[in-house]
Amino acid sequence: MGEPTLSIHALPGVPLIAPGDDLGPVILAALGAGGLVLRDGDIIVLAQKIVSKAEGRAVPLSGVRPSFAAQDLATRCDKDARLVELILSETDRVMRVRRGVLIVRHRLGFVLANAGIDQSNVDHGGEPVALLLPLDPDASAAAIRDALVKASGADVAVVIIDSFGRAWRNGTCGVAIGCAGMAGLLDLRGTPDLYGRELATSELGLADEVAAAASLAMGQAAEGAPIVLLRGVAYGRREGKAAELIRPLEMDLFP
Structure with missing residues (x-):
């Protein structure tokens, strides 16, 4: 038996996405352009931006009226008060x-x-536009997966990713914000290590590792490769969500 092989394919020919676009056919067309056919176990990884664009999450700042709280916060962080108002609308708590x-x-x-709100790689059309995260990225991933499974017959997973900074580390990294068809968090407790010792605490952020791998192929600037196929990822097959990766507040060591 040969060594396991992981392949990562940035799909070609993905068009600019507009509100209301159906991403299932877009993905299938891009696979065809790359000479690829979905197989059982494949993972389709999508940049958050194209999901948000398809779901109409672009908001022109000209229509935003900042509250007094947003204006005060904007002065403190030196940001557009309209952008801060959108951030607050998506926020449970301001941390820093x-x-x-x-x-x-x-x-x-x-x-x-x-709050994940971004203005890069967005058509501003003459006025500032902000792009919000999908309303429910796990549900978005599940809907896209259902469409792909129905069209191809292949048992695939879908992961939606964004780029986050990390505490105590410089730079951003690909992170899963939506997931369907695979575990977000893979529990390895109870399995043996190389020497037969039972693992007691190991939980793998599987969807985040998929996100980081795909992010290398997507790029972070003007590459224009928002859909990636990962093939050969060994993962436990079950229904899952990216929400599994979020640590409950009561377990947070740094609230």
């Missing part, structure tokens, strides 16, 4: 504020800068 930095706990549980 510094000039140029606004760290929040998103309504979905993520701790990240600016």
